[in-house]
Amino acid sequence: MSAVLDPRLQGTPFERPTILSSVGPGWVDLLVEAHARISAIDPAYAVDQYKEKFGLLRLYVRVQDPAHNEAVRAIVSELEQRSATICPDTGQPGELRNVDGWYRVVPVTTDERAGDAS
16 A cells, blocks of 8 residues: 555545545556546545455545435445456456455456456
8 A cells, every 4th residue: 555645636635534544556546536526526525534445445435415425426336346356556457356364356367367258
């Protein structure tokens, strides 16, 4: 996990979450997308926390207008589900696996991808 904030997140609510937060650099694109999509619905949204939990990205955000809750929840849910297919360390295609008792998205090798295509 990187302690350095990606420059694309500076000036967004992801820069100052309520609770200390961090994810691997491979998931930063998901955070950037979350900001773009959520801020288009509610520019005054806030980030409470973002983290890896049970191998997946978890986003905890608050909107100012409760009328936006459902739309924002749908965005968050979609991005959390997509995180199961992206390695948080590399950003490459990945797969959720149990690694030594811990759930983690790990990179899928070229051989594994080729096997899926056959």
